Amino acid sequence: MDSRELRYFVAVAEELNFGRAATRLGIAQPPLSRTIQQLERRMGVTLLDRTSRAVALTTAGEVLLHEGKRALSALTAAERRAQRAGGANLVLTMKPLSDGGLLEKMLATFAADPAAVDVEIRICGIGEQATLLREGEVDVALLRFPHDEPDGFAYQELLTEQDVAILPLTHRLADRKSLTMADLSGEVLPRWPGRPPNGGPLVRDSAQLLQLISLGRAIALLPASVLHHLRTDLTSVPVVDAPSSTLAIAWPEDTRSRPLAALVEAAVTAAGGRAR
Template structure:
């Protein structure tokens, strides 16, 4: 199996659409379809179920997607580390605007460790787990259940309640607590392919946009308690008693053999 074939298959499996996958890969759709068909023929199993309306994964396809992500991520990470062998470092992915206090403590504590290497931050607008799968990052700070940790090794750091973020002028802003059913339509975040699920609520793609829309009275959100720190003027945070708790985890690919990653994880779990 060639790396190119795996890359093509993973793109189709993630997009579940040959046209979008071809656009993502920068190739025409016919050679993409031929490559997937040839891969299925050589493996002797169907990887995808194709109909005129949709594409879905078979059980075998789901297995190859998980394995393919790990392989491609390992290859990309190996290339990146080889190119930077003379200046050892690791890449830490985190959500832009989130976990700032945790990141500051973690980076300071790790920098004091003997043998600490340089840490490059990769700040993501959404889907912070993806850089771990494609090799752009060595380790990430993720938030369950919002971020996918499937196929990753993780250690929990802390668990917190969720709060409704509302305009300070909203009738619910002065309440001691609220329930999910009490809240107005919540802002919607993009899916991994960049599309939005249908439904009410404004579409947002980063925290800056979200908070501005809330301040303008156009949106509401339910977010971990940590967002109360440094909450912008004009916004209010109210506990949501029936919202699921959020667990912040540090995550890394299971194939990682990096001493620097192991040290960073040890430091993170030591003070969390």
């Protein structure tokens, strides 16, 4: 099948209405219906159950919708990456406060490399880096494991940090020299996008999180490097048994780019290590 047929089928499968799908695609309904019928004949399966009142997906249709959306996303990402490869810069995405204190040194090291190009920094919301990279919107991303998903990416680990507790200065535990996770039992923790409800406020960016902590509405466990950016009305306390996270620089695994390779090398140098 070609991408046009797949795009037509996905529109019908999502709308479950040929008229709405035709409007969405900007075409007339009869050629849309013929295309779906031709697709079914060629595949030898029924994709849609049609009655005078409704359209429903068959089991085969459900599978093609799932796989078809992935295929169309991959095609779009490939087009964007090809367009980006012809450009004269790299786009790096990261969420706020998440560079482990490495970004400035990394960019300075990269700028001295003969392969250097301009680097655009795109600050995104919490958990958005992998999506932007997967969809071809950016060339490279700073991810945090285990919070971000590395499937489909090549990556280089840069540093591992233990979390610290971020508290308002007025918090009952703010004057402690150290804490344990048991000390934080019963405290309100934020809920990150895509995670199950936990009774805490949904947080989409770091500025929102720090404001909620300042107001006493939550506390947070964050990598120790956020101390470089901490507001004066907040404090941090080490948590001796807190989880740790690993900062990594990631890129599409099939990418071949000398500037990108040089940027990865610069990131490893900034972290004080060697690329593997």
